Amino acid sequence: MEKDSKILILGGNGLLGSAINRELKKHNYQNILSPRSKEVNLLNKNSIDNLLKSEKPDNLFMVAGLVGGIMGNKKRQADFLYQNSIMILNLLESAKENSLGSKILYTGSSCIYPKINPQPIKEERFMKGELEETNKGYAVAKGMGIVACQLYREQYGIDANCAMPTNLYGLKDTYDLENGHMIPGLIKKFLLAKRDGTDITLWGTGNPRREALYSEDCADALIYLMKNYSSPEIVNIGTGFDYSIKEFAEILKKELKININLKWDLSKPDGTFEKRTDISRLKNIYPEFSPRSFEKGLSEIINNKDELKRILG
């Protein structure tokens, strides 16, 4: 990927896509296209055909998708299955017909690994066990997307590559307390508690541990892979460190300078104790990769006026 390469970001207005956009601009890439879904709808093959036929991008980040947290997934399993399957299949088929030369980078997700894994989770665990019931539709679709990239590479020579990001958070996240992800949900709960002077009750014991990768660090790794990696083998993108939910809560209290009363609802389940990705493959490819701490990522969010407005309305 050169500074004047034509770069297409599908999903370029979402959490990860907007971070890729910002990182590319920071590094002086000028020729970036990031159409909204109402301009280029990936559920409609003609729509992506027209774009690839006219633009023939050199590099294509495929980070569009229907994305949500546990409840969002659980309530709409069929939608998550259908939309995430069709979007990647339409793109690959269209690339085959209209833009064979584009290099594609597609994102799976660490949450599509099987339910039970030795820790940390290596790439070899992909499709090696029973899936989590709550996001089966999403996991099957995203897993199929990865296999599809591998098969279109093998049969048609399309340079389609896949990365597996862990839990993300950052600017332009979806702060939906009911249907969104755990980290943005926690951030919103603490900001609301600070604004309204209320207590917070969190589920379970607070002992389970989770990774949290700032979206721009994920974008940095994806851009590096786009420039330096071409292989059917998937690559985890994580942090290499994790925090317990209690630790996340303590960091939020400290960074937001609040002294609220935190309650733990022990009648609610803890979920899986640990879910941490093994990033040794990424570190072999990109030894300088060094994601920021949760403290640092959080401060980018809470010191951004526009983002605070988005979160609190």
Ligand SMILES: NC(=O)c1ccc[n+]([C@@H]2O[C@H](COP(=O)([O-])OP(=O)(O)OC[C@H]3O[C@@H](n4cnc5c(N)ncnc54)[C@H](OP(=O)(O)O)[C@@H]3O)[C@@H](O)[C@H]2O)c1
């Ligand atoms: N968030 C995480 O924690 C996480 C973790 C691991 C992996 N990932 C992966 O990273 C990728 C991006 O996730 P994200 O969190 O950035 O999602 P997001 O913020 O919800 O953004 C999704 C993007 O997809 C676009 N999109 C949705 N339906 C579309 C359609 N029919 N046609 C074209 N574009 C469509 C949306 O475009 P408009 O805004 O224009 O409608 C939006 O920009 C996904 O592949 C996801 O699986 C995310």
